[in-house]
Amino acid sequence: MRRILIVGAGQSGLQLALGLQAQGYEVTLMSNRTADEIRSGRVMSTQCMFHTALQHERDLGLNFWEDRAPRIEGLGVSVTGPDGGRAVDWLGRLDGYAQSVDQRLKMAGWMETFAQRGGQLVIHGAAVSDLDYFSRTYDLVLVAAGKGELVSMFGRDAARSPYAEPQRALAVAYVHGLGPRPEHPDTDAVRCNLVPGAGELFVMPTYTLSGRADILFWEGVPGGPLDVFKGVRDPSEHLALTLELMERFTPWEYARATKVELTDAHATLAGRYAPTVRNPVGRLPGGGLVLGVADVVVANDPITGQGANSAAKCAASYLDSITAHGDRPFDEAWMRATFDRYWETARHVTKWTNAMLAPPPEHVLNLIGAAGELPPVADRFANGFDDPADFENFFYDPDKAAGYLASAGTA
Template identity: 80%
Template sequence: MRKILIVGAGQAGLQLALGLQSHGYDVTVMSNRTADEIRGGRVMSTQCMFHTALQHERDTEINFWESQAPRIQGLGVSVAAPDSSRAVNWLGHLDGYAQSVDQRVKMAGWMETFAQRGGQLVIHGAAVSDLDFFARRYDLVLVAAGKGELGSMFERDPARSPHETPQRALAVAYVHGMGPRPEHPETEAVRCNLVPGVGELFVMPTFTTSGRADILFWEGIPGGPLDAFQGVKDPQEHLATSLELLERYLPWEYARATQVELTDAGGTLAGRYAPTVRKPVGRLPGGGAVLGVADVVVANDPITGQGSNSASKCAATYLAAILERGDEPFDEEWMQGAFARYWATAQHVTKWTNAMLAPPPEHVLQLLGAGNELQAVADRFANGFDDPSDFEEWFFEPEKAAAYLERVSG
């Protein structure tokens, strides 16, 4: 039986561990926190997973919360005009529903399931020296936790990393009491609100430790008015700041947020990071090699909501590559090949995300505006969150955008 160590207990690490476990592999997961510590801690993300990523969970039979989480049927885009009205406002329909499950719920539950099924769970904050020791005792070591010392093992890939500094200041609040959008009161949807030159707000339904909730997620241009959460430690002050910004910049969202309250004391998060692609193989002092997983090696800004989706797709890709390898060694050539299979998908996410971080060119403004009148445009943009490779066909180049608009409006 092949022995595999996975360092990190997030979406990719645990999904991969549970998948390998179901195929009879001897899997060890190393986490720096227990399941109870995760469940009772601070929120970790703004995950909204679309059809393909959700299907990977179904394939592994770990979609434990699918019947409880809100079924997100649409994705809306609103663009604020200078007078605080909406220059653009539409709702695209998803071909397959999306869902968001608070990672405190999901990761704690998956960790407990992994242990119950006989997996070895080690609660220990791993260092490079630990991996140097373990690499000689496992057939394969995968690193799915990239903060601090472990992340330094993976060299930045400058050709694929155009940004050296954070492009957005991030702030999250999980709330109860958010009202529906009056124009679509029965439709669960992610709402993307763009304030040109200032930043973005995303509102999404989720399932958290206390049931159904909504996430308020600000992406502020650094140094701008939405970059207002640095140094805010008190959760209630965080929420008050968020509501003040809503009232100022997005009155249509503020109107349904006047009765909100935080889901719990751990329901806020703020921070920033530079989007970075890293080379997939980490070098150990003793000469061994480890393979980076998901956002350890491809960390995009969350403006396109792809973090947990990419993690799920990476886990599924690596699972297939490991199963196909059989008894052959997991050498560096194999590691490079496994990552190349993942990059075939991830490259489209990186390209689209970096495009959305930049001021939109004229043809993109025309596409977004066309969604007001052409449902096909709204629907195609919404479904691009599930399959970002589709944007290659109509979104990036003015000529392709014009040809597409001509076809759908004809």
């Protein structure tokens, strides 16, 4: 039986550990926190997962909260106009629903499931020196912990990483008491509110420790009017700032948020990081090799909501690569080929995300505007969140965009 060590108990690490466990591998999972510590800790992300990523969970029987989490059936876009109102407002329909489950709930539940099924769970923060030892006792070591010392083993791929600095300041709040969008009161949707030159507000339904909730998520251009959360530690102050910005920049969203309250004492999160693609293979001091997983090696800004989706897709791709490899050694060539297979999916996410971080060119503004008049355009844009590869066909090139809009307008 092949022995595999996975360091990191997030979406990718746990999904991969449970998938390998189901295939009969001897899996050890290292986490720096217990399930109870995760469950009682601070929120970790917004994790809106679209159909393809959700299906990877279903395939492994890990969709424990699917019947309880809100079914997100649409994705809407609003653009703040010069007068402070909405210059653009539309809703695209998803072919398959999306869902968001608080990662505190999901990761704690999956970790307990892994242990209950006989997996070896080690609660210990791993250092490079630990991996140096483990690389000699396991057939394969995977690093799925996207922060801390271990990430430094994976060098930045400058050719695939156009941004050296963070492009957005991030601020998240989980709340109860948000009213429905009057435009579609019976349809749960992710709402993307674009504030030109300043940033974005995302509003999305979720399922958290206390049941149904909503997430208010500001992304501010660094140094701009939305970049005001640095140093804010008090959750109540964080929420007050969130609402103040909503009232000023997205009053249509503020109108349904006047009675919100935080879901719990740890329901806020703020920070920033530079989107980075890294070399997938880490070399240890003793000569051993480790393979990076998900956002260890491809960390995109959350502006396109792809983090948890990419983690699920990476875990599924790696699972296939590992099981198909049989008893052959997990050497450097295999590691690079395994990453390259995943990159065929991830590269579309990285290209799209980096494009969305930049000021939109005229043809993209035309697409966003046209979606308000042409429902098929809105639907296609929305479903691109599930399959970002489709943006190659109509989003980046002005001629392709114009041709698509011409055909959509006469369809």
